[in-house]
Amino acid sequence: MLEICQKTQLLLSRQYQNQTLAHAIVIQGRSTLANRALADWLIELLICQKPVTKLSKIDEQALVLQACGHCKTCLLNKADNFPDHLNLQSENKTIGVDDIRRGNSFLEKTAHIGQVKTVLIPASDTMTVAASNALLKTLEEPNPNNYIILLTQELDSLLPTIVSRCAVLTIKSEVGQALLNSLQLSMDSKNLYFDNGLNDNAFINSSQLAELTSEDTFHAYQTFTQCYLGYLNNTVEEKQLLDQLNDSEHAIRWLENLTCNLIRKFYLSDIVQQTNFSKQFGIEVSVLKQLYQAIINSNKLIKSYAQVNRQLICQQLLVTINNIIRSST
Template identity: 35%
Template sequence: MVAKLQDKSWLVNNKLEITSKIEQGLLPHAMLLLGSHLAGQEELGNWLSGLLLCEHSKTLTEPCGQCKSCSLVKAQTHPDLVTIDNSEKTIGVESVRSAGAFLQKTAQLAKNKAVVIFSAENMTESAANALLKTLEEPTSNSYLILVCNDIEMLLPTIVSRCSVVKINPPTGEELANMVSDKGLINDFSNLNELAELTDPKCQEQRAEVIEQLTVFLEQFVNGNELVNLLANNIHGMRWLTNSFNQLIRIQSGWQDSLINHEMNQLSGRYSTEQLWQCINLLNQATKQIKLLTQANKTFTIEALLVDIEHILTTD
């Protein structure tokens, strides 16, 4: 299904920029690697931490893979590397405090020390505040690498203290060439959809959400099933909002551009005014959800679907 997605050749420019700073001794203490889901920020974070610890990093643009440090990094046992990877779960304050204390110590094996925080947007408020202290008191030869999918969920004070590296995957025809199912591509496809366009598992998850959403918009009988899907998938709310946006676009004369979109079958069911009201609710709920715990997230989505049903069943 995916054409050379694992290669992520578009990371080359980011690597060149970073290695140039390393060669000049100008690499910042804290770096924020930012990209849409599956854009390659995780790979870039692993590459950078490996390069910083490699015994030959000053002469290479890739970790050598042969030295003792590289072997320990590969085995995830390097004493000078800490990774925090809670995936879709929250990152607690103790993990961040422990990482900050680690950076205060002297390196045991390599010249540098590195902490990589994956899905940094999942830090709790307390964890984010603890990280600020680490950012404000950097130590020599220590590097903090934040890997982020959604910069809006990070404190502005954290972002301002980091050097932001934006990852730009292919767009347009180059992106389309990576997708074997061309029916997924339309005139409105963009980088935010990289996950479902290039990852078969994500495509299946989206199809399930769209199927349940269609049933909901037709009959309003499966609210609980839809809530669970939306609450337990990091893309759920984006897919929901996108579906309503596509309905608006279809009604606005873009039906030819969206001829293969699943929402076509519902395009005449509701008025444009009703759909705009739903989109306003969705935008408000999306902002709230980014700051909520999982339990409150589920409750907010439940309330959102109740409000949407009320709007769409009221003449």
């Protein structure tokens, strides 16, 4: 098993043994290879009739489970001849309602050989909204013998209603984790983004940004954060923010994340800090809420269509942001 999956593999092994494994699981991580490796391991385990244990590489006291590789169901699975597992893929660019219906009717039938039925949706982030809603119905009425596993590089590309029905596992490299910790530290020590410090745990949400696992993306995120805060504070030009928005594929999500965190920061503050909030950030929390709504709408627009002019949406969003800020002063 890949190194970055081992922690999660151990967790899932425990859940399997304690029979607490969720019936709908989202595996989220930047590496599609790692996501898939973990999913394949889990599915093989669920299919196997006599799983075996081995010592964990990261915890010598712990055991990880794996498929035995030679029971009847393992052999059928190896030969790609196992009828109770479905790899849900689409012939089109997106996974549509018909694809999901195919999965649903597969799950409705009882298992042919094994005890359980499994469905893997590798490109779950390409599900259309209608497909997501069709899947939601199945997730809302879980069958104890069924397991559905969704893979995605970004949790945000799935509908929140889907995510709320699933157990979410995030695979993150050690480097990524270390970067996030240092980000958290620099936020905590308040010397990076804030002149006068509030003792806060805003920005804690950044740990959900799975893409922050490379130095380059991490620095892009830092630059973006400073640019956005500067823009709100009137020290950064609109043009600069637009360049930033166009530069990174993640930028609108970052905008959403940062705005949400600023709002949270306000509500986590005491009354004195709340009074100083608009002075510190150059913006009222009520305006932030309007901005947040506008950003979410743009983000939805980008997610809803396969063919979308991203640059145009960024431009329009910035016009909207400008209008909101201007009409408030």
